[in-house]
Amino acid sequence: MKSQDNNHKVTSLQDIAKKLGVSVTLVSLVLNGKAKQSRISDKIAEKVLLMAKELNYRPNQLARGLRTGKTNTIAFIMADISNIFFARMARVVEDEAEKYGYKVMFGSSDENPVKLERMLNMFLERKVEGFIISPTLGSLKLIRQLKEKNIPFVLIDRFFRNLDTNYVVVDNFDASYKAVSHLTKFGYKKIGTLSIFPELTQMNDRLNGYKDALSDAGIRFENKYVGKVDFENFRESVYENVRKLLMPPYNIRALYFQTCIMGIVGLECIREMKFRVPLDVAVVSFDDPAEYKLFETPVTAIKQPIDEIGLKAVNILVDELKSKSSGLQKVVLPTRFMVRRSCGNLRYG
Amino acid sequence: MKSQDNNHKVTSLQDIAKKLGVSVTLVSLVLNGKAKQSRISDKIAEKVLLMAKELNYRPNQLARGLRTGKTNTIAFIMADISNIFFARMARVVEDEAEKYGYKVMFGSSDENPVKLERMLNMFLERKVEGFIISPTLGSLKLIRQLKEKNIPFVLIDRFFRNLDTNYVVVDNFDASYKAVSHLTKFGYKKIGTLSIFPELTQMNDRLNGYKDALSDAGIRFENKYVGKVDFENFRESVYENVRKLLMPPYNIRALYFQTCIMGIVGLECIREMKFRVPLDVAVVSFDDPAEYKLFETPVTAIKQPIDEIGLKAVNILVDELKSKSSGLQKVVLPTRFMVRRSCGNLRYG
DNA sequence: ATTTTAAACTAAATCGATTAAATTACTCTG
DNA sequence: CAGAGTAATTTAATCGATTTAGTTTAAAAT
Structure with missing residues (x-):
């Protein structure tokens, strides 16, 4: 005998109503806890509750x-959920949203505005009530439309200077300035950096922090010391840039990685080149993944408050959804500079 | 003037129908590409398409x-999306599912069957059509119920020996056996291991692989050399176990970490204890996170085919959803043993 | 001229909930 | 005892799609 489709039909309000010989309305009212205010007799209410349990009723959320x-339901669109930064944040967002009764749907945009648009539409068709978004390059128009449609959203990680929105970001300029100043205080004069997507606000801020730190240390900015990594061809591009900076004619001896994904690959390259950290190259990095603590020379790094970003984003969004919001909220969180040993052991004033 | 709710009402089929003076049915048919088979005149069909585009119609998926x-829509319930193993798989699943037109909803169960049940129900209320699940301890009953309700699902990472289901796992026994044999071939006689959730099938297999490898090398199994890590108190527990094994009276000089989350913390502990790898301790680990390649002494590890697991799981599920499935599919994928330098440089037969 | 047939389109039911408005059956009140 | 009031419940509309079973009109066949 083959498996006939034991179609265990799911229980509906109607099923309960029929079994008890009452109306669907009554059942709905009882199950929504409105029995008292609708003056439904305790006897019947109890029966409904019992039957609902017995038939294992679950409301059809569609x-x-x-x-x-x-x-x-809210949606969280990030660059890539397999990136540890976003994965961690996804978890925080999931948990925090649940506290307020929201389910989160996730999506990865791959820094591609076309994908981002597809996702936005797909989520809108599914009637999510709000968004948390790390906007990609070229998505200004999309985000503006979202705003015009009065759909609640919070940007994270990046935002647009010329568009008034909710956002939660970190102080990229400040963090970058401190990291590079750390290197200048060690006496390094030639400081290279790896950059990616410099058009994104936060990456631009990081570059400016780098420039200002140099300038304040009396060092001239050299564009050729800025390695521009190609996202499409990521790994090779990081290798190529690190090699270029460390080898003649540049012979750079201090490197600032503007993201950890570049940093991790970059350090692999440094290892393969048989350069020692910090003896041959001093290194600082934006982001502070678990990896950095484990290196032979633990890496001095800028730690972003990932959990706080996620929490805050959810809070802002939920406020707006419950219309408790009092205008747009712009949050800039501080980072923590984790001094380890990748720039040497010198102590400075 | 304050922001009046410019309620940009979303376009429905009715809106289009009214504008054109035709029936909702007709609009629906056209937009579903059934114009031809329903003998709708080209002229009207074209008008509908145009109007739909003009009003930016998006079907209400609810x-x-x-x-x-x-x-x-399918759901992917894993232990924890912030765990890199699952985060990576989540990404693969997201992309693969999209190819078949499915959206994925994610959830983290925290190895907690109560949470898992809540999630299952929540997803069922939202009418997901199938599941990919990494089942927690104590979830046999839940999974059995899912099966009885004829809801399509695929287990990953773990499965139940006494329950006939789809699953995609790796050959844990074999991988474990090879890893430990690697250590015995280096001549180590006392080999410690860190274990967690030994009741989970895959962890049990790993333990058995360890035992058999010892036995085949003529080494007696000692239960005291198996550190049992407590999930609730994870970090401290790993530290405590590593210390116990490496210090007197055990003085163990070879360690096998049965998961990378234990391995990463364990290696941190080893570093803090000023033990050198592999001079003072040889190390092998299950799982192969990016970290392991970056260590001062890159870690010899068992690499799981994460992408393949995700791909296969989606394929099996989609097959079943499109009822192309021919019975349950049980897939055991091979792992790759990545020999690096954490057990020393000796070359053996 | 009448019946068939085909083409082009529509009415209405349905999915499973929520909710405003209506109904029924009492009990009270003056 | 008519009319008001209230308690307990139901009717029916609605959300926005899909889909079955028609209907209408005109052309073709007899």
């Missing part, structure tokens, strides 16, 4: 959402 | 799902 216009 | 019973 139907409910269609009727009420509320899905209790 | 309504569609309610009516058709299809949501084109």
Whole structure:
């Protein structure tokens, strides 16, 4: 005998109503806790509750959402969920949103505005109520439209200077300035850096922090010391740039990685080149993944408050969804500079 | 003037129908590409398409799902999306599912069957069509129920020996056996290991692989050399176990970490204890995170085919959803043993 | 001229909830 | 005892799609 589709039909309000010989309305009211205010007799209310349990009733959220216009769902669109920074944040967002009764749907845009648009639309079709977004390059128009449609959203990690929105970011300029100043205080004069997507606000801020730190240390900025990494061809590009900076004619002996994904690959390259950290190259990096503590020479790094970013983003969004919001919220969180040993052991004033 | 709610009402089929003076049915048929088979005149069909584009029509997927019973959505419940293993797999699953037109919803169970049940129910209320699940300890009953309800699902990472289901796992026994044999071939007689959740099938297999490798090398298994890590108190527990094994009276000089999350913390502990790898301790580990390549002494490790697991899981699930499936599929994928330098440089037979 | 047939389109039911408004059956009040 | 008031419940509309079963009109066949 083959497996007939034991179609264990899912229980609906109707099923309960029929079994008890009452109306669907009554059942709905009871199960939504409105028995008292609708003056439904305790006897019947109890029966309904019992039957619902017995039949293992679970509301169909599609139907409910269609009727009420509320899905209790938000979407989190990030660059790439397999990136540890976002993965960690995804987890925080998931947990925090749950506290307020929201389910989160995730999506990866791959820094591609076309994908981002597809995702936005797909999520809108599914009636999510709000978004947390790390906007890609070239997505200004999309985000502006979202705003015009009055759809609640919070930007994270990046934002647009010329668009008034909620956002939660870190103080990239400040962090970058401190990191590079750390190197200048060690006496390094030639400081190279690896950059990627310099058009993104946060990456631009990081570059400016680098420039200002140099300038304040009386060092002339040299464009050729800025390695521009190609996202499409990531790994090779990092290798190429690190090699170029460390080898003649540049012979750079201090490197600032503007993201950890570049840093991790870059350090691999440094290792392969048989350069020692910090003896042959001093290194600082934006972001502070678990890796950095484990290196032979633990890496001095800028730690972003990932959890706080996630928490804050959810809080702002939920405020707006429950219309407790009092205008747009712009949050700039501080970073922590984790001094380890990758720049040497010198102590400075 | 304050922001009045410019309620940019979303376009529905009705809106299009009214504008054109035709029926909703007709609009629906055209937009679903059934114009030809429903003998709708080209002229009107074209008008509909145009108007839909003009009004930027997007189908309400709640309504569609309610009516058709299809949501084109699957759920992926893992232990923890901030764990790099699952984060990476989440990404693969997201991309692969999209190829078949499915959207994925993610959830973290924290190895907690109560949470897992809540999630299952929540996803079922939202009418996901199938699941990919890494089942927690104590979830046999839940999974059995899922099976009885004829809801399509694929287990990953772990499965139940006494429950017939789809699954995609790796050959844990074999991988473990090879890793430990690697150590015995280096001449180590006392080999410690860190274990966690030994009741989970895959962890049990790893333990058995360890035992058999010892036995085949003529080494007696000592239960006291198996450190049992406590999940609740993770970090401290790893430290405590590593210390116990490396210090007198055990003085163990070879360690096998049964997961990378233990390995990473364990190596941190080893570093703090000023033990050198592999001079003072040889190390092998299950899992192969990016970290391991970057260590001062790159770690010899068992690399799981994360992408393949994700791909295969999606394929099996989609097969079943499109009812192309021919019975349950049980897939055991091979691992790759990445020999690096954490056991020393000796070359053996 | 009448019946068939085909083409082009529509009415209405349905999915499973929520909710405003209505109904029924009492009990009270003056 | 008519009319008001209230408690307990139901009717029916609605959300936005899909889909079955028609309907209408005109052309083709008899």
